[in-house]
Amino acid sequence: MEERESQLPEEVAEPKGNLEEATIESQQEAKADDKEEEKHSVSSADTQPAKEDSKEIGVEKVADEQEEKQKVEEKRETKEVQTAEIKMEKAPQKAPKKIKTVPCKVMLLDGTEYSCDLEKRAKGQVLFDKVCEQLNLLEKDYFGLLLRDNSDQKNWLDSSKEIKRQIRSLPWIFTFNVKFYPPDPSQLTEDITRYFLCLQLRQDIASGRLPCSFVTHALLGSYALQAELGDYDSEEHNNHYISEFQFAPNQTKEMEDKVVELHKTHRGLTPAQADSHFLENAKRLSMYGVDLHHAKDSEGVDIMLGVCANGLLIYKDRLRINRFAWPKILKISYKRSNFYIKVRPAELEQFESTIGFKLPNHRAAKRLWKVCVEHHTFYRLISPEQPPKAKFLTLGSKFRYSGRTQAQTRQASNLIDRPAPYFERTSSKRVSRSLDGAPVGITDQSLLRDFSAATVGPTGDMVFDDEAVGQTTLKNGEGRDEDGSPTKIQQLKLTQDEKPKATSLSASYDNDLNYKAEEEEVEEDQSGLIISAASVAETIKVETGEEETQQQDLDKTQDDLLKHQASISELKRNFMESTPEPRPNEWEKRRITPLSLQTQGSLEEEITSILFSKEGFSTSMKSTFTSSTARTAEGTVVKDNVPSEMLSASPFLQLPEKLASRAEGPCTGASDADKSSHETLNVVEEKKQAEVGIEETVVIDEINRGTIQAVTDAGESRKVEHLSKKDSSSLSSDSSSSSESEDEVVGEYQPHHRAAEDIIREEQEENEDAKRMEECATKVIQSVETIQEGSKVTVNQTQVTAKALSQENAVAIKTGEKNVMEEGKQDLRAEDEEEQLRINGDVSHVDIDVVPQIICCSEPPVVKTEMVTISDATQRTEISTKEVPIVQTETKTITYESPQFDGSAGGDAGVLLSAQTITSESVSTTTTTHITKTVKGGVSETRIEKRIVITGDADIDHDQALAQAIKEAKEQHPDMSVTRVVVHKETELAEEGEE
């Protein structure tokens, strides 16, 4: 009891801290969501537009507080270890259940153990923060917590997820470890950080993980001794003192003698100095900071993959046989137990190559992939956050590193102004003694001064004592100092914001690296995709709600599916019943669910569930999805599509804010998004590129069989859904690769897909709208012959707007604004017209509710009025190039769309026969082809949808490029008709200024 009580204050304090930070954040900026700071709210915040963030956070606060109370209450409850199970919890915050705490232990670097009780559902971040607080560590971004499983591999606790979901049946025991080794430890701000790094390295060295030569073992050992024992004392340090220490895996007498010999030469070095010397030598070791993973190359040869700050290293035995610097890697992905990197073409080569490695198992592949994503983000990017538009991108990317990057943590730590904290070294008591009478090493005097913490005075010993004392006194104040940290953080964020350009630059460097994890995405996704999708789904579902549920119930064959569905329905219920607040949590739960399942299937499930949720988006989406899933190889997955949509939507939203002129900026983002979507889950990094690039997306819908491009939306959507494989073969360049992937995917996931399809059919009618939206989102604008008077948004595709809107709605909903919600619901239900309406409505909502700055976007996209619908896709064939240019000039985003397809038209839901997505890429163009074959009312339709994304600098003549693209497409498929042309011109949003 005592323990618990004593800890209560701590926990209570914690949430407050969060709140503060959250508040700050909201004030400061919506875009940068630092998981650390936001904690609970992070996941949701990530996905949503900035504006919503603030609100959302507010909601979160409430939730947090509630949780807190619950915690307190629950603490008194008996502790139970809850095994990971899939549990649909309804808005737990609201109905305070008994929260149970779990005893939890963390092995610290100095060999001691920290224990505490955690709420069962606590996220990793909570524990990590507690530990760092215990350690008095501010520069904590370099560190992490390891799960304790039996493997020799490192499994990091994801701080953004519930611990329970990650740990499964293991005991709640963790190890505090360095996660990102600072390439230059001297740039760390605090000695205490260096101290922990030293402890980690000593472990690494002693265990043999960090190989050293004899000489280096001895040298590092001697610095360790100096740091721990102080100066060598011939009386005190007899021959055996050294034996207590382990310096090397195979420590010999010879080595110990050498250590002692060197120890004698370090006289006068303070512990902090000794640590610094230690680190200066350790950092040069070639394996410093290299995280090794066993693998086999394509020929089955055992190799090791080393992930480090600079990239990926390939070792055979101890020899480095290849190396891929981050800038050279375009994409990293994994599928099953295979890990792939796509490498930029070498100087004289024309094509990118993809290199595959075989990992021992699926988990290992996923682990490696995650580590790569994290390392790349941490070391190469200035900020893990994406620009606002990026948030939508988030959808596309699955797992992402959510912490601070090295650049950020450096900035943040520059702001640390607390007095150097006092900390006890393992045997620091002896240090002071040894210092007595010890002359200050002359050599190091200068160094000493450099160390702010240790004020070295003329008299060595006294100095040290003073230092210690000073630190101690300071220590008391440290608690307060922490208050300061948030402030610093704020500043940091500000700076980040101010430096968007820099970001973009660096980003452009890296931009190309995509992280692709097919399954992962969904599962791992920070919530980005899922959440947003979910929100949308929810809204949609609200309308359809019951039916869906029933449908879902129908598919009992798929247990997993059911679970997801259940969760979805849960979500719906929550949504309907409650205020937005609960959602994020719900989502998280949902997200986590797959993990608990832990099977690969889970991913699929997730996807499926997403699909469901996406119904709102579109059947086509679904179809795409299925196909895409199959397609894993190319990475074009439905998921991608979704993200792209989201992305595309985002630009619109943002455009208004930024600048009307700026409109271009967002487009880039969108295009990037598209790319990402093509490639599967791309890491948001690409967004940053956006600055200069202007991307144009042309979507050309081909209807091979003079299908009935009925004016009705439903018809369209169905068509989209139904893809004929024959066509696909002819169409796509990538078909071969895709087929491969298909096979694999099929093996495991097939069932789910089917289920999804079924559902799709059932829901088609409802979904039609959604489908359209998807398409729009995709930036596909059906060919519009009519260009609305150069007005910005020409023919608005319901879809596009819808997407944007829907997203917005979702966000808004989360925000908890009821108005928004209502509208959103309406929108969802609404057919095309309604959608449009809601779009408008949404926009308005957004503007009103959200931070004005951010919200502006809605305007551009909304060309409410004229829906120019050209029902005949066929006729459309001629989309004159001219038009396109016009569009560009006037509007950032121009969508030419054939009229809405009647939403309800197809009472007869078409049957989706097949769907394929093929993606091919060339230097500046990405072409995605969706082929859908549908049987509708006895008429089979094949619909081929091509999306061409042209990326390039402002210098490129986009009009020409667009014309060329259309021309080529036509040449390829003479029969095709262009239904939609959407042109997005994007330049990067300038700094997200408002913040």
Place this chain on the structure above:
Amino acid sequence: MAGLSSFGRYTHAVVRSLPDSLGAPATGDGAGPAEPVDLAKAHRQYGVYTGILRQKLGLQVIELPADEGLPRSVLVEDAAVIQGDTALVTRPWEPARRGEISSIKKVLEELKMRVVEVTDDGATLDGSDVLFTGREFFVGISKWTNHRGAEMVADTFRDFAVSTVPVAGSSHLKSFCSMAGPDTVAIGSSEAAKKAMRTMEQLTDHHYDTLTVPDDPAGNCVYVRLGPKGSALLHRSPEEFPNSLQPFQKLADLTLIPAACSEVAKLGGALSSCSLLINKKLDR
């Protein structure tokens, strides 16, 4: 571990006198000299070379006596890989040359080096396939050196990255490249040399400047730091490779010291092959 600042700093050089059997065809599979060796000229060049080591570079030269049974023993570089206080005595691919090892090992031990021997019977390693840049090792996987030999390098010098570079033909890695400065790689212009350079650039975490010389053999030079003040570069004489002089002249703050080794080159040797450079001072 030795800091970068010590790269190129040496105190001792181990050389070995020329045997009269220098021009004799090697036994076994080892190729004999492609052209007849002018023994007198070889001696002259050797004399100049050791003179430079002593006089111009200020090194303490330890000269091992010639062994008539070991015609190629003048190429001492093949016998050991030295970095800091650690020396890995090699296991030459040519069995006939393994006899050269023992005396080298002995002298290194006398110099209080930490001597490591190749324990793997499957390993073959020639020292002239090993390029140490000051930051890392590149080991040429060649006719002479195999993967396991390279592993021995990695095992011995664990502080450093050891990368492998395929080398075609009968060249050693250092037949066409070497360090011309702390961050500068001198490299020949042949396709093989360029390819090797590309490989090294791919494998390294660092950036090296490259100094391209028209003639592959001229890519092998010896960079030596002379105290705090300056450094010297021993390079092939303009008489041998007139076109390759100019690139070296672009290097600033370097004392260029031309030296010829045309005769030893007939055995596959190069400037760096004829000495083992050692830094005995503990510098930290």
